[in-house]
Amino acid sequence: MIEVILMQRVEKLGQMGELVKVRPGFARNFLLPQGKAIRANKENLARFERERVQLEAQNLKRREEAERVAERMDGLSVIIIRQAGESGGLYGSVSARDIADACKEAGLTLTRSQVVLEQPIKTLGLTQVKVALHPEVDLPVTVNVARSPEEAEKQARGEDLQAQQQAEQESLEAELAAELSELGSASEQ
Numbered sequence: 797m798i799e800v801i802l803m804q805r806v807e808k809l810g811q812m813g814e815l816v817k818v819r820p821g822f823a824r825n826f827l828l829p830q831g832k833a834i835r836a837n838k839e840n841l842a843r844f845e846r847e848r849v850q851l852e853a854q855n856l857k858r859r860e861e862a863e864r865v866a867e868r869m870d871g872l873s874v875i876i877i878r879q880a881g882e883s884g885g886l887y888g889s890v891s892a893r894d895i896a897d898a899c900k901e902a903g904l905t906l907t908r909s910q911v912v913l914e915q916p917i918k919t920l921g922l923t924q925v926k927v928a929l930h931p932e933v934d935l936p937v938t939v940n941v942a943r944s945p946e947e948a949e950k951q952a953r954g955e956d957l958q959a960q961q962q963a964e965q966e967s968l969e970a971e972l973a974a975e976l977s978e979l980g981s982a983s984e985q
Contacts, residue, residue, distance in 0.1 A: 798823055800833040801844050804855060805931040812855060813848060862930035865904070873938040874898035875948040880920050889916035890941055895925055899937065917941055922951055 797817040802810050806827070810816045815836050818827065827833035834840045844851075876898055879887045892911035899906055904927075912926040912934075920941050927935045942948035 799836040800827060801836050801840060802827075802833050803844075803851065804832055806832055807931065812852065813844065859930050859932050862933040865929055866933055866935045869904050869935060871938075872899070872902060872904060872935065873940060873952065874902050875940045875942065875945065877944065877948070878920075878941055880943055884920040886918050886920065886941065889918045890939065891916050895937070895939055898939070899927070904935075920947075920951075 798820050799815055799817050800823050802812055802814050802816060805811050809818070816833075818833075823833065823835075828835070834844070874895065876890055876894055878890065881887065892908040892913045895911045895913065896906055896908040899911075906927060906929070910928050912928055917923050917939065920943065923939045923941065925937050925939050927937050929935055940948045940951055942951055
């Protein structure tokens with residue numbers, strides 16, 4: 797374990813300015829290259845204490861900007877059109893990059909690393925996704941995955957497309973059964 801000083805809030809790790817112990821690989825591959833932390837040694841501790849007020853002011857300014865963007869984009873919903881099978885399973889999946897591109901088209905500029913997606917979306921429907929505008933500010937985005945724009949509108953209104961398709965399938969099967977029974981009774985005569 798190595799000790800680092802956090803330069804910004806890191807979820808599930810700590811706040812800005814805290815000394816935390818992390819595994820060497822996590823520090824070397826994630827925290828240090830992204831500027832989220834610096835190694836904890838005498839020089840860096842002294843430098844951080846000298847620059848603490850300035851760093852906190854910059855962090856506060858960025859957080860306020862992120863909060864304004866979050867207020868402006870509150871309730872953002874994006875539509876992603878994909879091909880899918882009868883059961884609603886996608887041929888492929890919707891990734892963080894797809895969501896970031898759809899958000900850019902809706903007027904919210906962000907990178908795919910800001911989209912917090914536990915796992916890729918693999919089914920049709922509405923999914924809530926968290927977008928990290930700042931380490932302390934999250935924006936919930938509704939991702940509407942559909943086969944067509946018309947289907948996306950129906951999903952957005954709350955209609956259950958799977959139930960509708962199943963009802964249509966059952967009515968077609970009932971019609972087919974009625975026609976077959978008519979043909980069967982006509983051939984007996």
